[in-house]
Amino acid sequence: MLSRHDFGKKFKWGVTISAFQNEGAANRDGKSTSIWDTFTEKGLNVKNNDIPGETSAFYDKYEDDIQKTAFLGFKQFRFSIAWTRVIPDGIGTVNPKGIEFYNKVIDKCIENNLEPWITIYHWDLPQILEDKGGWTNRDILDWFGNLVHVCVQYFGDRVKHWIVMNEPMSFTGLGYFWGYHAPGRRGMNTFLRAAHHVTLCMALGGRIIRQMQPNSKIGVALSCSYVKPSNHFFFNKGAARRVEGLLNRFFLEPLLGMGYPTKLLPGLGLIKKHFEAGDEQRLAFDFDFIGLQYYFRVVARFSLFPPLLFAREVPPAQRKSELNEMGLDVYTGGMYKLLKFYSSYPQINSIIITESGVCYTDFLRGKKVHDASRRRYHQKMLKQVKKARKEGVPVDGYFVWTLVDNFEWVEGYSPRFGLIYNDFKNQRRVIKSSGHWFRKFLKGDERDS
Numbered sequence: 001m002l003s004r005h006d007f008g009k010k011f012k013w014g015v016t017i018s019a020f021q022n023e024g025a026a027n028r029d030g031k032s033t034s035i036w037d038t039f040t041e042k043g044l045n046v047k048n049n050d051i052p053g054e055t056s057a058f059y060d061k062y063e064d065d066i067q068k069t070a071f072l073g074f075k076q077f078r079f080s081i082a083w084t085r086v087i088p089d090g091i092g093t094v095n096p097k098g099i100e101f102y103n104k105v106i107d108k109c110i111e112n113n114l115e116p117w118i119t120i121y122h123w124d125l126p127q128i129l130e131d132k133g134g135w136t137n138r139d140i141l142d143w144f145g146n147l148v149h150v151c152v153q154y155f156g157d158r159v160k161h162w163i164v165m166n167e168p169m170s171f172t173g174l175g176y177f178w179g180y181h182a183p184g185r186r187g188m189n190t191f192l193r194a195a196h197h198v199t200l201c202m203a204l205g206g207r208i209i210r211q212m213q214p215n216s217k218i219g220v221a222l223s224c225s226y227v228k229p230s231n232h233f234f235f236n237k238g239a240a241r242r243v244e245g246l247l248n249r250f251f252l253e254p255l256l257g258m259g260y261p262t263k264l265l266p267g268l269g270l271i272k273k274h275f276e277a278g279d280e281q282r283l284a285f286d287f288d289f290i291g292l293q294y295y296f297r298v299v300a301r302f303s304l305f306p307p308l309l310f311a312r313e314v315p316p317a318q319r320k321s322e323l324n325e326m327g328l329d330v331y332t333g334g335m336y337k338l339l340k341f342y343s344s345y346p347q348i349n350s351i352i353i354t355e356s357g358v359c360y361t362d363f364l365r366g367k368k369v370h371d372a373s374r375r376r377y378h379q380k381m382l383k384q385v386k387k388a389r390k391e392g393v394p395v396d397g398y399f400v401w402t403l404v405d406n407f408e409w410v411e412g413y414s415p416r417f418g419l420i421y422n423d424f425k426n427q428r429r430v431i432k433s434s435g436h437w438f439r440k441f442l443k444g445d446e447r448d449s
């Protein structure tokens with residue numbers, strides 16, 4: 001049986017969206033170009049050559065989307081700030097129109113009894129800063145620090161929950177090592193340099209917010225995967241441990257004051273090359289909560305490439321797993337294991353699932369979208385969360401990715417993750433059956449086995 005009462009009164013129930021994926025209006029009201037605007041221009045680098053265009057038009061439809069969030073029964077609304085909207089030159093001058101937009105979003109949340117949770121950085125770096133080296137330029141500590149400062153200064157009177165950054169491993173790994181994501185750069189050195197600056201910036205952001213607003217709750221949102229070796233041969237087990245170290249521990253442990261896990265990943269010890277005196281201490285910050293985001297399981301095996309890691313994923317399509325629309329292995333059982341793993345760190349005393357969701361093919365039939373598999377997915381995930389909570393894991397919230405179908409980075413428009421269907425031709429929204437299920441569940445009158 002599953003009931004919202006199992007999770008206690010203080011449990012946070014929210015939805016998450018992000019600026020680049022939802023807002024549209026990429027050139028309006030003084031906004032400058034982000035690396036994602038550049039990377040997806042003319043559909044280059046994107047599946048089916050999809051062009052973001054208006055994405056899901058949150059810039060114009062924010063009132064409607066926020067009202068719908070409240071209608072579904074959620075109490076938390078997590079959104080990100082487009083750096084290019086609030087500080088178009090990346091460094092200094094604040095754009096009043098950008099501030100005005102987020103003020104309206106925050107006020108609308110409050111009017112609808114939704115707590116606004118701000119993600120300060122969700123991957124859309126100003127292109128003008130990337131032209132100066134982006135995350136590989138150490139000056140980003142100043143640029144990012146200024147962004148944090150501006151956000152707290154303008155929004156901190158009403159916003160008390162901050163997520164300094166979203167999924168550092170995804171945007172540095174895909175954007176600065178593999179080159180699949182913006183800004184499309186490659187190489188181990190580029191990755192390590194960017195990664196080190198990103199970690200420093202997370203801790204720095206935390207310190208700035210705490211100093212400006214001592215009573216707020218500050219966190220980061222980290223991606224993680226449940227990792228399994230392809231079989232029991234010891235070199236494959238070792239490969240799985242390294243992949244796990246990279247995906248789940250690399251950004252977490254320095255924040256917790258443990259340094260990078262270079263014993264486990266000796267190759268990544270090269271990151272020390274980018275250290276300046278005092279960095280060891282600068283990497284740590286006692287966050288109020290850690291955001292956990294788990295989308296897929298990884299099965300790893302030994303491989304000579306990439307060097308330093310000596311491990312590779314066995315492609316999901318080659319295994320007998322349940323795959324989502326993006327071909328990812330959706331293994332809900334991993335949620336419990338990851339919650340246990342996070343709670344094994346004594347420094348972590350609150351975990352929030354800051355994103356959880358799945359993409360399946362949806363069909364609009366008449367005025368309805370019947371997405372039973374998405375509903376079942378969330379139910380299964382919530383059962384894992386409930387089980388972990390029962391065992392004392394301090395998991396305090398569940399945020400659905402996402403509210404409305406939007407633009408899924410290089411996957412374009414085909415993967416739909418929303419509780420609300422979006423007809424991209426006319427931006428018409430239709431609440432899916434999974435959304436209706438959440439509404440009943442959150443009202444407290446739905447029990448499901």
Ligand code: FCB
Nearest residue numbers: 018166167170401408417
């Ligand atoms: C996460 C990202 C989010 C979205 C979901 C599907 O990794 O944080 O923006 O793309 O995946």
